[in-house]
Amino acid sequence: MKLNSVPVSSILIVCYYLMLSHSVLAQNALVTAEPRSILKGLTESLFINCTFNKSDDSSLVSLKLSRALSSETIGQGYEELASVNSFSAPSLGNQSHENFTAAWSLTTTGTSFLTLTWNRSLDIKQGAYKCDAEVLNITGQPYVVSNTAYVSGVSQESQMLVDEILTLREENKFRDAEFQSFKELVSSFIASWNRKMNQIQSSIFIESLEFNGSIYQLSRANVFDNTGIAKAVCEIFESRLTEIESSEELEFVQGFVKNNTDMFYSYYIVIGGINEGGVNGTWVSPYSNSPLGYLKWAAGYPAKNTYDTCLALWAAVGWDMVNVNCFTEPVDAPKKILCKHPVQK
Ligand SMILES: *[C@@H]1O[C@H](CO)[C@@H](O)[C@H](O)[C@H]1NC(C)=O
Ligand SMILES: *[C@@H]1O[C@H](CO)[C@@H](O)[C@H](O)[C@H]1NC(C)=O
Numbered sequence: 032m033k034l035n036s037v038p039v040s041s042i043l044i045v046c047y048y049l050m051l052s053h054s055v056l057a058q059n060a061l062v063t064a065e066p067r068s069i070l071k072g073l074t075e076s077l078f079i080n081c082t083f084n085k086s087d088d089s090s091l092v093s094l095k096l097s098r099a100l101s102s103e104t105i106g107q108g109y110e111e112l113a114s115v116n117s118f119s120a121p122s123l124g125n126q127s128h129e130n131f132t133a134a135w136s137l138t139t140t141g142t143s144f145l146t147l148t149w150n151r152s153l154d155i156k157q158g159a160y161k162c163d164a165e166v167l168n169i170t171g172q173p174y175v176v177s178n179t180a181y182v183s184g185v186s187q188e189s190q191m192l193v194d195e196i197l198t199l200r201e202e203n204k205f206r207d208a209e210f211q212s213f214k215e216l217v218s219s220f221i222a223s224w225n226r227k228m229n230q231i232q233s234s235i236f237i238e239s240l241e242f243n244g245s246i247y248q249l250s251r252a253n254v255f256d257n258t259g260i261a262k263a264v265c266e267i268f269e270s271r272l273t274e275i276e277s278s279e280e281l282e283f284v285q286g287f288v289k290n291n292t293d294m295f296y297s298y299y300i301v302i303g304g305i306n307e308g309g310v311n312g313t314w315v316s317p318y319s320n321s322p323l324g325y326l327k328w329a330a331g332y333p334a335k336n337t338y339d340t341c342l343a344l345w346a347a348v349g350w351d352m353v354n355v356n357c358f359t360e361p362v363d364a365p366k367k368i369l370c371k372h373p374v375q376k
């Protein structure tokens with residue numbers, strides 16, 4: 032009996048170990064941006080740190096940082112900014128075009144990093160900054176783990192305030208000392224505001240990776256509310272209730288919600304779309320009021336029920352679209368909302 036139980040438990044331990052190390056690995060590459068929001072003309076430095084923590088079953092070959100500047104170029108590819116590897120000299124390819132300073136450390140144990148710092152406000156750019164760690168796993172197979180940090184502008188109102196200050200300086204209405212202190216006041220106000228918003232945002236939402244120039248935000252809490260409230264919650268974070276525009280987008284969103292909901296509940300994820308014309312009415316955008324361009328109903332939907340005027344993705348039908356009564360919530364089918372946030376303004 033004892034002899035028999037040994038191999039079984041060893042196999043379980045090995046399986047557990049492989050599962051564990053596999054799931055840890057995906058999170059081993061991280062990229063952080065400081066600050067995450069920039070004020071054009073006022074923010075004076077941008078710090079991007081791409082890090083990789085070694086795990087027992089992998090070794091790091093290289094770290095690379097690249098950037099997609101705008102929503103037009105995101106998806107069409109990233110421009111490499113710098114890379115370092117364990118075999119040859121670092122490639123700081125675009126340093127002369129970019130005015131960044133680089134620092135790095137590649138270690139065989141612990142944390143490796145590649146950081147880039149821009150220290151002039153003119154050189155700082157919004158965009159998606161991607162960190163790629165090329166890794167060899169225990170069997171010597173190479174693969175790449177990636178993560179992306181988004182550096183965005185501030186709200187239009189905040190930027191208008193900044194532009195106003197910069198204009199006043201141009202017009203010499205400010206003495207230099209006055210300008211400096213005003214600038215510091217505004218910068219620190221906006222920075223602390225942004226920090227708060229970022230904290231609130233990450234406690235309210237799970238964020239997706241970028242798809243076609245946007246990220247998606249899935250509410251952590253289950254909401255018991257209607258499309259109007261869902262819209263308002265998205266709006267606070269300068270997002271919109273997700274309107275799905277293509278089958279590719281639906282597939283991405285389905286993958287994201289699948290990855291971030293547990294299997295014990297038959298969740299409804301409320302997305303953008305309303306039907307005010309009764310059971311035979313047209314499904315329209317809650318923003319433009321024009322008919323939705325893309326719909327993928329689950330079999331048997333839309334249900335002909337006067338109260339089911341809210342559009343959702345439903346776990347029980349493979350996350351296809353259903354119409355649902357937004358004002359009631361069966362215990363086993365809680366509702367969440369999905370907002371969509373452009374990476375770039
Ligand atoms: C790497 O390890 C350090 C120290 O334990 C930790 O602070 C950091 O968050 C880790 N980074 C990643 C990407 O896991
Ligand atoms: C980048 O982040 C890592 C992990 O948090 C840290 O060890 C490293 O010192 C950072 N690099 C710089 C230049 O601050």
Ligand SMILES: *[C@@H]1O[C@H](CO)[C@@H](O)[C@H](O)[C@H]1NC(C)=O
Binds near residue numbers: 127128129130154
């Ligand atoms: C780099 O900075 C210098 C001044 O420090 C500036 O003259 C030059 O135009 C900058 N290069 C780029 C590509 O922005």
Ligand SMILES: *[C@@H]1O[C@H](CO)[C@@H](O)[C@H](O)[C@H]1NC(C)=O
Binds near residue numbers: 130131132150151
């Ligand atoms: C800022 O960048 C310039 C040009 O790259 C460099 O000469 C200067 O030392 C940097 N200053 C700081 C504080 O890093």
Ligand SMILES: *[C@@H]1O[C@H](CO)[C@@H](O)[C@H](O)[C@H]1NC(C)=O
Binds near residue numbers: 171
């Ligand atoms: C190593 O990577 C290859 C290719 O991704 C994969 O097929 C293999 O299962 C990995 N081995 C381990 C032990 O993770």
Ligand SMILES: *[C@@H]1O[C@H](CO)[C@@H](O)[C@H](O)[C@H]1NC(C)=O
Binds near residue numbers: 277280
């Ligand atoms: C990407 O976004 C554009 C602009 O919103 C849209 O027209 C296009 O259909 C989207 N592409 C996909 C594959 O979803």
Ligand SMILES: *[C@@H]1O[C@H](CO)[C@@H](O)[C@H](O)[C@H]1NC(C)=O
Binds near residue numbers: 286290
């Ligand atoms: C969902 O998880 C799988 C497996 O980890 C991953 O390949 C996929 O990119 C994830 N999808 C999204 C949209 O995050």
Ligand SMILES: *[C@@H]1O[C@H](CO)[C@@H](O)[C@H](O)[C@H]1NC(C)=O
Binds near residue numbers: 309310311
């Ligand atoms: C909806 O359309 C069907 C089929 O055209 C019709 O029989 C039904 O009476 C309509 N219902 C309403 C409430 O207009």
Ligand SMILES: CC(=O)N[C@H]1CO[C@H](CO)[C@@H](O)[C@@H]1O
Binds near residue numbers: 110111
């Ligand atoms: C190696 C590399 O990425 N070079 C790029 C540096 O920047 C210029 C201008 O932004 C690009 O044209 C190069 O392709």
